[in-house]
Amino acid sequence: xxxxxxxxxxxxxxxxSPLQSDALVLVASGFGDAVSGGGLFAIQGSRxxxxxxxxxxxxxxxGRRLARILRCTAEDANVSEVAIYDEHGVQRxxxxxxxxxxxxxxxxxxxxxxxxxxxxxxxWFAPTGLVIREIRYGGPRDSRxxxxxxxxxxxxxxxxxxASGAFRGWNASTYKYQGRIIDLETGATVVxxxxxxxxxxxxxxxxxxxxxxxxxxxxxxxxxxxxxxxLSCEHWTRGLAYDDDFFYVGACMRRATQxxxxxxxxxxxxxxxxxxxxxxxxxxxxxxxxIFTSPxxxxxxxxxxxVNPLRTREFQQYRILSELGVDQPGRLWLSxxxxxxxxxxxxxxxxxxxxxxxxxxxxxxxxxxxxxDSFFTTAPPAPVYVSYKWLDIDAGVSLDDRRAWRxxxxxxxxxxxxxxxxxxxxxxxxxxxxxxxxTLVQEGVSWFDEQAARNAAQFCVEIVAAPRTEATAxxxxxxxVPR
Numbered sequence: 412x413x414x415x416x417x418x419x420x421x422x423x424x425x426x427x428s429p430l431q432s433d434a435l436v437l438v439a440s441g442f443g444d445a446v447s448g449g450g451l452f453a454i455q456g457s458r459x460x461x462x463x464x465x466x467x468x469x470x471x472x473x474g475r476r477l478a479r480i481l482r483c484t485a486e487d488a489n490v491s492e493v494a495i496y497d498e499h500g501v502q503r504x505x506x507x508x509x510x511x512x513x514x515x516x517x518x519x520x521x522x523x524x525x526x527x528x529x530x531x532x533x534x535w536f537a538p539t540g541l542v543i544r545e546i547r548y549g550g551p552r553d554s555r556x557x558x559x560x561x562x563x564x565x566x567x568x569x570x571x572x573x574a575s576g577a578f579r580g581w582n583a584s585t586y587k588y589q590g591r592i593i594d595l596e597t598g599a600t601v602v603x604x605x606x607x608x609x610x611x612x613x614x615x616x617x618x619x620x621x622x623x624x625x626x627x628x629x630x631x632x633x634x635x636x637x638x639x640x641x642l643s644c645e646h647w648t649r650g651l652a653y654d655d656d657f658f659y660v661g662a663c664m665r666r667a668t669q670x671x672x673x674x675x676x677x678x679x680x681x682x683x684x685x686x687x688x689x690x691x692x693x694x695x696x697x698x699x700x701x702i703f704t705s706p707x708x709x710x711x712x713x714x715x716x717x718v719n720p721l722r723t724r725e726f727q728q729y730r731i732l733s734e735l736g737v738d739q740p741g742r743l744w745l746s747x748x749x750x751x752x753x754x755x756x757x758x759x760x761x762x763x764x765x766x767x768x769x770x771x772x773x774x775x776x777x778x779x780x781x782x783x784d785s786f787f788t789t790a791p792p793a794p795v796y797v798s799y800k801w802l803d804i805d806a807g808v809s810l811d812d813r814r815a816w817r818x819x820x821x822x823x824x825x826x827x828x829x830x831x832x833x834x835x836x837x838x839x840x841x842x843x844x845x846x847x848x849x850t851l852v853q854e855g856v857s858w859f860d861e862q863a864a865r866n867a868a869q870f871c872v873e874i875v876a877a878p879r880t881e882a883t884a885x886x887x888x889x890x891x892v893p894r
Contacts, residue, residue, distance in 0.1 A: 434705075434706075435654075435703050435705075436453050436454070436455055436703065436704055436705065436706055436708075436709045437453070437454040437455075437652060437659060437677070437701060437702075437703055438451060438452065438453055438454075438462075438470065438477075438701070438702055438703070438704050438709065438712070439451070439452040439454065439650065439661065439677065439693055439695075439698050439700070439701050440452075440467035440468060440469070440470050440479065440480075440650075440698070440699045440700045440701075441466070441467065441675065441693065441695025441696070441697055441698050441699060442466035442467065442468070442482045442695065442696070442697050442699065443466065443673075443695055443696035443697060449464065449465070449466030449467060449482065449695050449696070449697070450462065450463050450464040450465055450466065450467065450695060451463050451465070451467060451479070451712055452693050452694075452695065453709050453712075454677065454691060454693075459691065459692070459693055459694070461694060462709070462712050462713055463712075463713075463715065465481055465482075466481070466482040467479055467480060467481060467482055467699065467700075468480040468481075468482050468513065468514050468515065468516075468699045468700065469513070469514055469515035469516040469517075469525075469526070469559075469699065469700050470516070470700040470701075470702045471516045471517050471518050471523075471702070472702050472703070472704045472708070473518040475497065476495050476496060476497050476502065476518075476708075477495070477496045477702075477704060477708055477711075477712065478493055478494075478495050478516050478518065478523055479493065479494045479495075479496065479516075479712075480492070480493060480513050480514070480515070480516050480525070481493070481494060483511075483512065483513075484511075484512055485511040485512040485529045485552075485553075485835075486816055486817065486818060486819075486835045487819055488511070489508075489509055489510075489511045490506060490507060490508055490509070490510065490511065491506075491507040491510045491511065491512070491513035491525070491527075492504070492505070492506055492507070493505040493507065493513075493516065493523060493525075493536075494715075496708065496711045496712050496715075497708070497711050498707040498708055498710065498711045499711055499714065499718060500711050500714035500715055500716065500717065500718040501711075501714075501715055501716050501718070502711075503538070505523070505536065505540045506540065507525065507534075507536060507540070510525065510527055510530070510534060511527065511529040511530065512527065512528060512529040513525045513526065513527055514526045514527075514528055514557075514558045514559065514699075515558060515559045515560050515700070516560075517560050517561070517562065519535060519562075521537075521538055522535050522536060522537055522538070522543065523535070523536045524536075524560060524567075526557050526558060526559065526560050526569065527557070528553050528555070528556045528557045528558055529552055529553050530547065530552065531547060531548040531549070531550055531552070531553070531554060531555050531557060532545055532546065532547040532548070532557070533545070533546045533547075533557065533560065533567070533569065533595060543889065544887070544888065544889045545886075545887075545888045546567075546595055546596060546885050546886070546887050546888075547885060547886050547888075548574070548598065548885045549885075549886075550574070550575075550576055551576070551577060551578045552578055552772065553578060553579050554574065554575050554576055554577055554578060554579070554580060554581070555571045555572065555573065555574050555575065555581065556571055556572035556573075556579070556581050556607075557569050557570075557571045558570055558571065558572070558609055559608075559609050559610050559611060560595070561611050561612060561613065563613045566594060566595075566596070567594075567595040567596060568592055568593065568594060568595060568601060568611060568613075569592070569593055569595045569611075570590065570591070570592055570593075570605075570608040570609055570610070570611050570620065571590065571591055571593060571608075572586065572589065572590050572607050572608075573586040573589030573590055573591065574589075575589075576879065577770065577877070578770055578771075578772055587606050587624065588604050588605070588606055589603075590603075590604075590605035590606050590607055590608040590622075590624075591603045591605060591608070592605070592608065592611050592618060592620065595885075596885070596887060597884075597885075598884055598885050601618075601633065602618055602620075602631050602633065602636055603636065604636070605620065605622050605629075606622055606623065606624035606625045607622075607623040607624035608620050608621060608622055608623060609621045609623050609648070609649040609650070609651075610648075610649060610650055610651035610700075612651055612653065614653060617630045617631060617632060617633070617639065618630070618631040618633060619631075619651065619653075619658070620651075621648035621649050621650070621651055621660065621661075622641075622648065623647050623648050623649055624647070625643075626643055626644055626645055626646055626647055626648060626662070627641050627642060627643050627644060627648060628641070628642050628644060628648060628651070628658065628660050628678075628680065629641045629642075640685055642680060642685050642686075642687070644660055644662045644676075644678045644687075645662065646662035646663055646664045646675075646676065647662065647663040647664075648660055648661065648662055648663075648678075649661050649663060649697075649698060649699060649700075650698045650699055650700045650701040651701060652701040652702055652703055653682070654703070655682075656681065656682055656683075657679050657680060657681060657682060657688065658679075658680040658682060659677055659678070659679055659680075659701050660677065660678045660680060660701075661675060661676075661677060661678075661698030661699070661700075661701055662675060662676040662677070662678050662690075662698070663675045663696070663697045663698055664676070673694065673696060674692050674693060674694050674695070674696070675692075675693050675695055675696065675697060675698045676690045676691060676692055676693065677690070677691040677693060677698070677701065678690055679691065747788050747789070747790035747791055747792060747793045747794045747795065747853075748792070748793060749793045749853065749855075749856045750783070750785050750793075750795075750853055750856065751785065752862065753783075754783035754784055754785040755783070755853075755857060755859050755862035755863065755866065756781075756782040756783045756859075756862075756863065756866065757779060757780060757781060757782055757783070757787070757850075757851050757859055757866050758778075758779070758780040758782055758829075758865075758866075759777060759778070759779060759780075759797075759849050759850060759851070759866070759867060759868040760777070760778040760780070760868065761775055761776060761777040761778065761834075761849060761868055762775075762776075763775055763836075763847060763849075763870050763872065764872070765872055765873060766872065766873045766874075766875055767838040767872055767873070767874050767875070768838065768874075768875055768876070768877040768878070769838060769839065769840050769841070769842055769874055769875065769876055769877045770837070770838060770839075770840050770877050771837070771838045771877065772816075772835060772836070772837045772838075773835070773836050773837075773838070774833050774834070774835060774836075775833065775834050775835075775836050775849070776831065776832075776833055777797055777831070777832055777833070777834045777849065778829055778830070778831050778832075779797065779820070779824060779829065779830055779832065779851070780827075780828070780829040781824040781825065781826055781827060781828050781829075782827070783826060784826050785826065786823050786824070786825060786826070787820060787823065787824040787851070788820065788823040788824070789819040789820045790823075792855075793853050793854055793855050793856050794819075794853070794854050795820060795851055795852070795853050795854075796817035796818055796819060796820070796851065796852055796854065797817075797818040797820070797832065797834040797849070797850075797851060798815045798816065798817050798818070798834075798849075798850065798851070798852045798858075799815050799816075799834075799836050799847060799848060799849045799850070800815065800847075800848045800850070800858075800860075801838070801839045801845050801846070801847060802845065802846040802847075802848065803845070803846070804843075804844045804845055804846055804871065807846075810839045810841055810845055811837075811839040811840070811841075813837070815837070816834075816835040816836065816837055817852070817854075818832070818833070818834040818835050820832065834849065836849070838874055839874060841874065842874045842875055842876055843873070843874055844871060844872070844873055844874075845871075845872060845873075845874055846869060846870070846871060847869070847870045847871075847872055848860055848867040848868070848869050849867060849868045849869075849870075850866055850867035850868070851866065
């Protein structure tokens with residue numbers, strides 16, 4: 412792995428990087444696409460170790476256990492997963508039902524607090540996996556992009572991109588400086604004027620935060636709201652750890668430039684001078700979080716679920732297929748290779764509303780039938796998805812320049828087999844009558860309906876103007892559940 416040269420020790424004798432010490436391990440969570448993947452990474456001395464390839468988001472370490480969010484996007488499933496490790500491996504696994512696209516996690520005693528930007532919510536989960544508290548903001552899904560959480564005393568704070576009032580309206584250029592640190596329980600602005608902020612930390616009486624869209628780390632005086640120090644990290648910043656001498660900041664090259672970088676960096680910054688001491692290359696397209704942990708806990712992360720040698724041996728050969736959802740494979744190795752042209756044959760059965768709001772995102776129940784002699788699977792290098800097209804009712808041309816949502820197949824579909832699933836469909840912004848086609852697409856190869864018209868379900872629908880949503884104060888609901 413690549414690593415920039417270490418700077419020389421300072422005159423005071425401070426160690427330039429505690430990463431050279433056996434007492435501390437810096438751990439990074441990362442994610443990427445189907446080619447590069449993500450995973451957990453350990454940085455010790457001059458070595459970057461890829462612990463595993465499971466794409467991950469937030470991390471939380473309470474001195475005994477590490478909680479890790481396993482990445483699952485909202486278009487994949489309305490569920491999230493948390494793996495909890497101790498020194499021996501995975502101690503506990505939690506499936507968070509009806510909680511999509513969790514980004515961050517924090518310990519609150521024995522409970523876990525997670526951030527759900529999809530639902531504009533933060534939820535507390537008991538060890539049993541039941542929700543015991545929720546703070547939720549009004550508005551359409553992901554209209555604020557709550558993302559990271561921190562605690563100062565008895566108050567909870569979060570970063571958000573901006574209360575836009577529309578589904579991902581914060582992505583518009585007019586919301587560039589609408590990012591905030593908020594008091595979670597009141598919704599009050601603590602610090603404003605930020606650009607896609609992440610990873611807030613209260614350090615030395617100031618807010619230290621990744622001002623991500625500006626590719627910088629900033630220090631903010633809370634009383635005045637002024638940025639008192641800032642440092643460009645050159646790339647999209649997200650993930651922040653620190654010790655007595657240094658900040659460690661994740662810098663995602665792909666996110667800042669939209670180019671196809673296969674690596675990110677950890678920028679090591681001297682806390683006294685705010686100068687870069689070194690840059691560490693991490694082989695993940697995006698870094699989400701950074702924490703320090705112990706070597707013993709890192710060994711538990713390496714072991715993962717492999718705590719039983721007999722079970723590990725029995726399942727080793729079938730692990731890859733099991734992760735694809737194939738319990739009884741017809742043949743040993745399945746892959747998403749390009750289909751023969753003759754096998755672009757499917758049937759799509761579904762019903763959709765006759766009227767849609769502009770920009771609305773709906774979940775549609777779909778039955779997919781494989782009418783070919785090949786397997787349909789959402790696996791690289793050419794995965795198959797359920798997707799859609801919006802067309803002008805007269806000209807037949809596309810109405811929407813945005814990339815259509817891709818919905819993964821819940822498992823491999825065998826020849827002649829049918830499965831029921833849920834697909835995400837986003838309406839165009841233009842109002843009026845439109846043609847909606849729901850079909851399959853093999854990424855990088857072809858849309859199924861372009862090979863034969865009968866491979867799509869087609870509907871004529873009316874697109875109407877979306878109603879405006881007024882901003883409201885958050886609701887705070889607590890439930891008493893057995894622990």
